[in-house]
Amino acid sequence: MRVKCIICDKIETIEDSLPAAKKLRNRPIHTYMCDExxxxxxxxxxxxxSTGQFFVYRSGKQKDWLQ
Incomplete structure (x- = not known):
């Protein structure tokens, strides 16, 4: 499946069996963002x-990359 990054407009190919491809196919509201x-x-x-001037307001569990 060919997908386009919403930020940099780079076109990539992902496998059709990946969960991200299935989400994009079944629900057009989902968008794709490249790894970069x-x-x-x-x-x-x-x-x-880390500056201390930015506050993250989240409910529930935090993401792994924020810990």
């Missing part, structure tokens, strides 16, 4: 959190 953009956003979020 996902890592970049995670790194910048962690840097903002």
């Amino acid at each position: 953009c996902r890592i970049r956003i995670a790194d910048k979020t962690l840097k903002r959190i």
Whole structure:
């Protein structure tokens, strides 16, 4: 399945059997983000959190990358 990143517009191919491909096929509201953009956003979020000026308001369990 060919997918396009919503941030950088890079076109990638993912296997049809992956859960992400099934979500994109069955629910058009889901969007795809490439690994490079996902890592970049995670790194910048962690840097903002470490400054102490950024507050994360979450309910429930925190993600592994925030711990």
